[in-house]
Amino acid sequence: MKKTFDKKSSPRKDVDTYIGKLLRFGVFLSCGITLTGGLIYLFQQHGAVTDYSPIPFGEPFGVENYLRDFSTILSGIAAFDGAAIIQLGVIALIATPILRVIFSLLIFLIEKDYLYVAITSIVLLIILTNMILGLH
Amino acid sequence: MILELFILILFVGAIVAGFVGSLTGLGGGVVIIPLLTFGLGVDIRYAVGTALVTSIATSSGAAIAYIKEKITNVRIGMFLEIATTLGAVAGALIAVYLNKQYLAVIFGCVLIFSALRMTVKKAAQDSDDNTGTSRIAEKLKLNGSYPTAQGVVRYRVKNVIAGYFIMMGAGVLSGLFGIGSGAFKVLAMDTVMKIPFKVSATTSNFMVGVTAAASAVVYFRRGYIDPGLAMPVVTGVLLGAFLGSKILPKASVAKLKLFFGIVISFLAVSMIYNGITGKM
Numbered sequence: 001m002k003k004t005f006d007k008k009s010s011p012r013k014d015v016d017t018y019i020g021k022l023l024r025f026g027v028f029l030s031c032g033i034t035l036t037g038g039l040i041y042l043f044q045q046h047g048a049v050t051d052y053s054p055i056p057f058g059e060p061f062g063v064e065n066y067l068r069d070f071s072t073i074l075s076g077i078a079a080f081d082g083a084a085i086i087q088l089g090v091i092a093l094i095a096t097p098i099l100r101v102i103f104s105l106l107i108f109l110i111e112k113d114y115l116y117v118a119i120t121s122i123v124l125l126i127i128l129t130n131m132i133l134g135l136h
Numbered sequence: 137m138i139l140e141l142f143i144l145i146l147f148v149g150a151i152v153a154g155f156v157g158s159l160t161g162l163g164g165g166v167v168i169i170p171l172l173t174f175g176l177g178v179d180i181r182y183a184v185g186t187a188l189v190t191s192i193a194t195s196s197g198a199a200i201a202y203i204k205e206k207i208t209n210v211r212i213g214m215f216l217e218i219a220t221t222l223g224a225v226a227g228a229l230i231a232v233y234l235n236k237q238y239l240a241v242i243f244g245c246v247l248i249f250s251a252l253r254m255t256v257k258k259a260a261q262d263s264d265d266n267t268g269t270s271r272i273a274e275k276l277k278l279n280g281s282y283p284t285a286q287g288v289v290r291y292r293v294k295n296v297i298a299g300y301f302i303m304m305g306a307g308v309l310s311g312l313f314g315i316g317s318g319a320f321k322v323l324a325m326d327t328v329m330k331i332p333f334k335v336s337a338t339t340s341n342f343m344v345g346v347t348a349a350a351s352a353v354v355y356f357r358r359g360y361i362d363p364g365l366a367m368p369v370v371t372g373v374l375l376g377a378f379l380g381s382k383i384l385p386k387a388s389v390a391k392l393k394l395f396f397g398i399v400i401s402f403l404a405v406s407m408i409y410n411g412i413t414g415k416m
Contacts, residue, residue, distance in 0.1 A: 023200045027193075031374050038367035042140070050142045050364065052178040061181060062359020069357075086363035090189060093370060094352045096196050097345035101217075104210060115276070120214050126221040127350040 022103055026096030030089045037085025044082050098127065139364070142176065147368035149175075154194050154376025156399060159337075159384060159392065168369065170406045178365070185360030188352040190373050195345025197377030198384075199338075207282045207385075208338040212293065212331065213346075215276055216303045216339075220321070220347050223307020230312065244408035251400035272296040282335055291332050299329035310347055318344045322396070333392060334384070 055061050066072040067087050076084025101124055108116040153167035168190045172183040199208070273279055273293035281290040293299075306320035318340045325336035355361055 048139045054179040083363040097349040123217045
């Protein structure tokens with residue numbers, strides 16, 4: 001009796017299934033977007049010579065400004081810019097583990113595991129603070 | 137170098153990085169950073185930004201398979217994630233004031249020591265070490281079980297406080313160097329908290345993804361994540377991580393430890409080299 005209960009409707013099993021689906025979705029989505037953008041990028045930059053050589057500290061550094069911000073990346077995608085499409089794929093990739101933490105929080109809530117609701121909230125809070133402080 | 141060739145080299149390197157990362161719980165940046173800096177002459181800041189993307193891709197890609205295998209312990213991961221994220225914030229703050237050259241050398245030495253200890257030491261039996269547990273582990277519901285070919289193995293977590301502080305150290309190192317420092321995460325769980333190696337590796341993998349994602353946002357906004365580097369790395373690492381995760385459930389723990397020891401030594405040598413040559 002008890003055994004069938006454990007096997008049949010264990011909440012952990014559903015949880016694992018949902019988290020698995022979320023991860024698969026996030027990974028395939030980001031991989032698909034990145035690959036699409038990559039092919040367009042290769043086509044647009046065909047035959048170009050790469051230069052990522054070290055730049056002294058203090059001098060302007062980093063990718064072009066429009067590739068750093070979500071709104072300008074979106075306008076880049078509208079203009080069919082390969083680099084902007086890749087960046088969208090990267091954003092999807094970064095969002096996946098953070099969504100997983102949010103997902104875990106909801107699951108602990110449903111399971112009424114308030115100790116882990118608290119623990120997961122602390123983790124999210126630290127990540128959020130880190131993001132906001134780091135944006136500066 | 138011509139773009140097409142550059143991307144091809146990076147793609148192959150990324151497959152290797154994803155494979156190694158998913159087998160050991162390391163972030164995969166261990167392979168990507170040396171490849172980009174020593175191999176392809178890329179600025180260290182781009183390398184670190186790309187390594188973070190690598191870490192996330194490895195983590196998520198491998199986790200898909202691990203979830204099905206039910207090896208990962210999300211409670212342990214989430215509890216220890218408090219320590220690593222706090223440590224990472226502290227590390228990023230300390231980074232401004234400390235000389236990274238000395239740090240890299242010290243870090244490398246610590247890693248070599250850990251690798252030797254782990255590979256030379258007779259591999260402890262994971263499964264029959266079931267005696268005793270800490271009260272904190274009981275209260276935090278950290279004890280768990282995982283399936284093996286011989287049936288479900290239960291395990292009890294020990295030395296929670298010591299493990300927590302080592303995790304915080306691992307977090308500081310991530311904040312300082314931009315790597316996942318999965319090596320330390322696995323050491324804290326496996327050696328100190330007596331969590332079975334496979335559980336440690338997969339749980340560390342989960343944690344690496346979360347910590348790296350938090351810092352990646354910052355790097356993205358600073359412009360350290362370049363699409364030309366990210367594209368071959370994301371796709372290659374996912375492919376490699378997928379291949380690695382197919383092998384893990386069948387792999388023997390002793391062989392994994394030896395393999396993991398070699399990976400740590402590789403990391404150590406590259407860190408020391410970076411420190412001495414002042415490339416960090």
